[in-house]
Amino acid sequence: MNITQINKLKNMLNKTVGSYFNKISHEQLILFISLAIVTFFLLLFVVGPLWEMLRSSVLNSDDDFVGLANFTEYFSSNAVWYSLKNTFTLGIVVMLVVGSLAFFYAYALTRSCMPAKGVFRVLGMAPILAPSLLPAISLIYLFGKQGVATEILLGNSIYGFIGITLGLIFWTFPHALMILSTSLRTSDARLYESAKALKISSFKTFFVITLPAAKYGLISTLIVIFTLVVCDFGVAKVIGGSYNVLATDIFKQVVGQQNFSMAAVTSLLLLLPALFAFIVDRWVQKKQQNLFDSRSVPYHPAPQPLRDGLCFVYCLLISTVILVVLGMAIYGSLVTFWPWNKALSFNNYNFAEISTYGWSPFWNSIQLASWTALLGTVLIFIGAYSIEKGRSFIRLRRFLQMLSVLPMAVPGMVLGLGYIFFFNDVNNPLNVLYGSMLLLVLNTIVHYYTVAHMTAVAALKQLPVELEASAASIKLPQYKLFWKVTLPVCLPAVFDIAAYLFINALTTTSAVVFLYSTDTIPASVSVLNMDDAGQTGSAAAMAVMIMLAAMLAKLMHLLLDKLFDNSTQAWRKR
Amino acid sequence: MQTYLRLENVVKQFGQFTALQQISLSIKQGEFVCFLGPSGCGKTTLLRSIAGLEPVTSGCIFQAGVETTHLPPEKRDFGIVFQSYALFPNLSVRDNIAIGLQNKGFTNIECINLVDKWLEIVGLLSEANKYPNKLSGGQQQRVALARALALSPGLLLLDEPLSALDAKVRSHLREEICQLQRKLGITTVMVTHDQEEALAMADRIVVMNNGVIEQIGTPQEIYEKPASRFVADFVGTTNFISVSMINQHLMRIGEDLLTVPEQLQDLAISGCIVDLAIRPESLYFCEKGKETISVNIEFIEFQGAYCQVECKLWGDLSAHSIYVNVPIREARKLNLMVQQTRYLAMDITHINAYPSEKIMLKSVVAT
Amino acid sequence: MKTRFMKTAIATVLTLCATSGYAVQQVTVYTAFETDVLAKYKNAFEQENPDIVIKWVRDSTGIMTAKLLAEKNNPRAEVVWGLAGSSMALLKNEGILKIYTPKNLAALDNSLNDPQSNQAWFGNDAFFNAICFNDIVAKQLNLPKPTSWNDLIKPIYKGHIAMPNPASSGTGYMQVSAWLQNMGEQQAWSYMQKLDNNIAHYTHSGSKPCVQAGMGEVAIGISTASRGAKLKTQGAPLTVIIPNGIGWESEAVGLVKESDAAKRVVDWSISKNANKLYIEMYPVVAHKEVTATTKNFPNIKSAMAKMDFARMGDERASVLKTWSQKFDSKSEPKS
Known part of the structure; x- marks a missing residue:
């Protein structure tokens, strides 16, 4: 081989290596890395635990495969049918009540000219800031045997169906209000103008225009409420009495009998209605998109004294009830020893005296919420960005899009249980995470992943599709585009996601109840424990502390929004 | 002129679906080429492949003598304008143009001067500090154009840039783009589904259908000598009149016998049926004669400068309608009326023929 | 200046090494004892065993048992202390508890201990x-x-x-x-x-x-x-x-991981000193020599049902x- 030949070979080599190097651009590399991170995250923290749970539902306590034996045994007990019936009754009743209550509240907020709309909006959303146990405790103070207004129940016990229903109505109300307000707000004024031109009475207009236009929002609301009710376990545990539901059955199986196979079977059962609701909801969401297009003119209500008056009275009534429930919890937390010593004091807030954990659960929760908000927002937004705006890896992106909506269909208890199965396995190298704060954080991110992801996607979809291509054509790297355009434009959505994650991390109980350790016990779980131990006042006090922290977070959110509004959102103003 | 952009056997597949089949094409330096075709024909995919936004499955692309087939878009040399404008919504008009320049390392003063220059060219100097959503569609598209050109790319790609605009603004901007292109001498590729736009703007048109190139030619070639039935049908209006060949010199249309035009004699095989393609303006009414077709007038539509007359072949009501454009001055003289029987003559130099749609023949195409 | 800085740095490093050399051992103890007694028991133990630190993991009996079972293949606990006898029997069946005979076992009332011959858990008190x-x-x-x-x-x-x-x-x-x-x-x-x-x-x-x-x-x-x-x-x-x-049931102690430190925790938990602490809270404790000083529940022993924990x-x-x-x-x- 002579020198020219060697050089030739060298050139050829350079060419091939060079072309491969050129094939993978920086952009693609970054995209690939971020997609890989999201994929790993979702596979490890969603698919893995769920798979483990499915697996253990067909194993017996000695880890032998028993097929569907667990299921047959499970359904042979008539107690199951009782729980099933209860769960569904509860789901449907709460769904219908909250659906109609929230619909008219949202109607009053968006379609009337009543005074004090802002105040009513804040009050209507207030229950979302409290853990689900707070209304349960509050209801005991109100309607328990020693309650201040027990007579209202006409001798019926608050423990059981009535209690769970009231507690869940209170707790799910803001969720319904949120969806319905959005769906009523995006109404086309042109339809109302035509109705006026056709001389249709305003009463009839409501039925032929308002209701059909909000149809999908309403269906979506009902489904979300149903899922929330079916999956909640806090309210049922505290005030449910003997009214068994599927969520408490799981608790019973795990904590009372340490029967994990049965718990897995119950979990699967709980997964089914949630999964069904989720599929219907997806379908509805798709339909809804075509309802309001860019040509639509937003509706602005005109004053109408009778309607506005009725709306005002209605909202006043509802928000008074909300205030009473919240107020009762605060009052209860200040009563020294309910109901025997009603002197007011801050004794119940002296957590250091009451339990060995002292204030640490509260700080744990703040820590949990902060990390969840921080890590979660970064992960979810970058994930959504890569999925939505990436150019290559189309199959992977489609797969991730599917995975990203899966967590919504998984009830918290089921997720928590799956985590025990998956992360406390000797063969799983990730078992070092077990019991750590990081696992709580990751679990909470997963639990609330879908809603946050969809918020991010919706915000990203507002940007022109070809923005990335335009940037590439003027040689602007994608990361610069992200910093200079995408992120500033989506900043309100990013804050929304962070606030959503923060508040939910503060209030959640269902998923974390199996996962905390002594060092990481969150406040919401300590509410549950203190309530069990008879420290009801302190439980109320801790619930109030959670609520205050959530309020503070919400205020911060509004403040940040205002602060960045001028610098990032000025272009939106017309 | 030397070749600036060359595509060799470019294939693009989306799963099972083949969007581009073996596309080969050369575009000369400074040329304005339009990709024309119905939606889904692959024209946008081809443009995006040239930009590197859509990686090709196989084949090669050369730009300015360098192979760019696998280069990512940011390593290629082009500016692009989209139908959706795709401006950065939170940046002012000035910053939209400046951001690329700053990134390229121009100094602030150079940036300001360049941005001002481009804003002046597109006539938006007074709007420099506004946000894009405060501008009209036409103005936004001008900003996009200025942004695409500010870095002086060697290739300008336009993806249906005028489709979102209303008629007046569209024709105005159409002229502006043409002028600017000629002034800068920049090689330009535009995708459009609007044949009128393509005919008016392009130096050459590439007509595409189902992922293949049907014809490449100047607007005039495309219009007058469509290479395929598809092109004849897609570009402008064409009457397809079924004729049966009696022998090399005689053909039958409806009840009438006519002489086979010279350019069609090659495919006049006795007994075969072909479709004659004749533009409405190549037909005219006249007195009954040897080379005329008898038709029945069905409908007359007043179009301003001319009348469009819809006719049926006499005695063959199942045949397609034949459209004839009659200049208004002539129409007045002819005094045409619905339900009349009249006679049509053809401008035989502007006749093409294609295999009949009804009977599939071997691909016999005459030009 | 520079040398002084160096000296300080070296000194710091040395101190750090020295501390870690002393390494106090940590023992993870799972318990269902009420939270308010945990600190007391921990302090008393660590006073007598300065080289060992107890790390409590506390939860209700049900959750604690579920946790131990869930962690069966990869136990986190080294000692279980203050968990119901029936749960202990279950843990023993699952092979989570190790067979171990603590020091001074004879001093305990055997009715609160593992009834099987190869004893693995030992009563602290009766609740x-x-x-x-x-x-x-x-x-x-x-x-x-x-x-x-x-x-x-x-x-x-x-x-x-x-x-x-x-x-x-x-x-x-x-x-x-x-x-x-x-x-x-x-x-x-x-x-x-x-x-x-x-x-x-x-x-x-x-x-x-x-x-x-x-x-x-x-x-x-x-x-x-x-x-x-x-x-x-x-x-x-x-x-x-x-x-x-x-x-009633006994609350008991058992060994999960066999280490010296863990064994010493088990030993101490059945000691007389430990039982003296239990008696402040529970009227019945395992150590024969420790009896209730306060008479909250005077006839408790006679009221207690006859319990067969194995059958239970x-x-x-x-x-x-x-x-x-x-x-x-x-x-x-x-x-």
């Missing part, structure tokens, strides 16, 4: 149930004070009693088991049937019925005695009644199934 009776509510409702189990099935108490659901709570199962073993199977079920008529609701946690009695939500709660006593000291108008045949563990699944079938599927909760 038992009680009837928590709210005096104020009783007065309002004119309810007499019950003194025996049979009193509770009188119609006058209809809707005034809460008890833990045995399917959710070990405390609940403990009482059901005591009834089954002391009344005789058939009679016990018919007793529970009658009692069910009087039950306002079954709760998911063992101490909740007493808590609710303390708050006046019910008049009577069948629940853990220690919770009742505690609420009473906090000011709840409760009388804690111990009827004959009360359900064996028939658990079938008992709970029958129980759920009978009482967990009531169509409507009674008010």
Whole structure:
């Protein structure tokens, strides 16, 4: 081989290596890395635990495969049918009540000219800031045997169906209000103008225009409420009495009998209605998109004294009830020893005296919420960005899009249980995470992943599709585009996601109840424990502390929004 | 002129679906080429492949003598304008143009001067500090154009840039783009589904259908000598009149016998049926004669400068309608009326023929 | 200047090394003891064993047992201390507990220990149930004070009693088991049937019925005695009644990982000093030489039911199934 030949070979080599190097651009590399991170995250923290749970539902306590034996045994007990019936009754009743209550509240907020709309909006959303146990405790103070207004129940016990229903109505109300307000707000004024031109009475207009236009929002609301009710376990545990539901059955199986196979079977059962609701909801969401297009003119209500008056009275009534429930919890937390010593004091807030954990659960929760908000927002937004705006890896992106909506269909208890199965396995190298704060954080991110992801996607979809291509054509790297355009434009959505994650991390109980350790016990779980131990006042006090922290977070959110509004959102103003 | 952009056997597949089949094409330096075709024909995919936004499955692309087939878009040399404008919504008009320049390392003063220059060219100097959503569609598209050109790319790609605009603004901007292109001498590729736009703007048109190139030619070639039935049908209006060949010199249309035009004699095989393609303006009414077709007038539509007359072949009501454009001055003289029987003559130099749609023949195409 | 800085740095590093060289061992202990005693036990132990630090992981009996079982293949705990005997039996069956004979075992009352010959768990104390009776509510409702189990099935108490659901709570199962073993199977079920008529609701946690009695939500709660006593000291108008045949269990200690430090924790937990601490909280402890100084529950030993813990563990699944079938599927909760 002579020198020219060697050089030739060298050139050829350079060419091939060079072309491969050129094939993978920086952009693609970054995209690939971020997609890989999201994929790993979702596979490890969603698919893995769920798979483990499915697996253990067909194993017996000695880890032998028993097929569907667990299921047959499970359904042979008539107690199951009782729980099933209860769960569904509860789901449907709460769904219908909250659906109609929230619909008219949202109607009053968006379609009337009543005074004090802002105040009513804040009050209507207030229950979302409290853990689900707070209304349960509050209801005991109100309607328990020693309650201040027990007579209202006409001798019926608050423990059981009535209690769970009231507690869940209170707790799910803001969720319904949120969806319905959005769906009523995006109404086309042109339809109302035509109705006026056709001389249709305003009463009839409501039925032929308002209701059909909000149809999908309403269906979506009902489904979300149903899922929330079916999956909640806090309210049922505290005030449910003997009214068994599927969520408490799981608790019973795990904590009372340490029967994990049965718990897995119950979990699967709980997964089914949630999964069904989720599929219907997806379908509805798709339909809804075509309802309001860019040509639509937003509706602005005109004053109408009778309607506005009725709306005002209605909202006043509802928000008074909300205030009473919240107020009762605060009052209860200040009563020294309910109901025997009603002197007011801050004794119940002296957590250091009451339990060995002292204030640490509260700080744990703040820590949990902060990390969840921080890590979660970064992960979810970058994930959504890569999925939505990436150019290559189309199959992977489609797969991730599917995975990203899966967590919504998984009830918290089921997720928590799956985590025990998956992360406390000797063969799983990730078992070092077990019991750590990081696992709580990751679990909470997963639990609330879908809603946050969809918020991010919706915000990203507002940007022109070809923005990335335009940037590439003027040689602007994608990361610069992200910093200079995408992120500033989506900043309100990013804050929304962070606030959503923060508040939910503060209030959640269902998923974390199996996962905390002594060092990481969150406040919401300590509410549950203190309530069990008879420290009801302190439980109320801790619930109030959670609520205050959530309020503070919400205020911060509004403040940040205002602060960045001028610098990032000025272009939106017309 | 030397070749600036060359595509060799470019294939693009989306799963099972083949969007581009073996596309080969050369575009000369400074040329304005339009990709024309119905939606889904692959024209946008081809443009995006040239930009590197859509990686090709196989084949090669050369730009300015360098192979760019696998280069990512940011390593290629082009500016692009989209139908959706795709401006950065939170940046002012000035910053939209400046951001690329700053990134390229121009100094602030150079940036300001360049941005001002481009804003002046597109006539938006007074709007420099506004946000894009405060501008009209036409103005936004001008900003996009200025942004695409500010870095002086060697290739300008336009993806249906005028489709979102209303008629007046569209024709105005159409002229502006043409002028600017000629002034800068920049090689330009535009995708459009609007044949009128393509005919008016392009130096050459590439007509595409189902992922293949049907014809490449100047607007005039495309219009007058469509290479395929598809092109004849897609570009402008064409009457397809079924004729049966009696022998090399005689053909039958409806009840009438006519002489086979010279350019069609090659495919006049006795007994075969072909479709004659004749533009409405190549037909005219006249007195009954040897080379005329008898038709029945069905409908007359007043179009301003001319009348469009819809006719049926006499005695063959199942045949397609034949459209004839009659200049208004002539129409007045002819005094045409619905339900009349009249006679049509053809401008035989502007006749093409294609295999009949009804009977599939071997691909016999005459030009 | 520079040298001084270097010297400080070196000194710091050396100090750090020295500290880690002393390395205090940490022992992870899973427990279901009440949270307020944990610090006390930890301090007492660490005073006698300065080279060992206890790391508590505390939860209710049910969750703790579930956690230990879930972690079966990869135990985190080194010692289990203060967990119900029935749970310990279960853990032993699953092979989680190691067979170990602690020092000075002879000093313990063997009735609180693992009844099997290859002992793996050892009693610390006995915890038992009680009837928590709210005096104020009783007065309002004119309810007499019950003194025996049979009193509770009188119609006058209809809707005034809460008890833990045995399917959710070990405390609940403990009482059901005591009834089954002391009344005789058939009679016990018919007793529970009658009692069910009087039950306002079954709760998911063992101490909740007493808590609710303390708050006046019910008049009577069948629940853990220690919770009742505690609420009473906090000011709840409760009388804690111990009827004959009360359900009880030992709280016990066992070894999960065989290390020297872990063994020393187990040894200390059955020592006389430890038992002296237990007696402050529990009226019955395992050490023969330690007896109650306060007489909160004077006749407790004679009231305690005869309990066969092996049987209690064996028939658990079938008992709970029958129980759920009978009482967990009531169509409507009674008010």
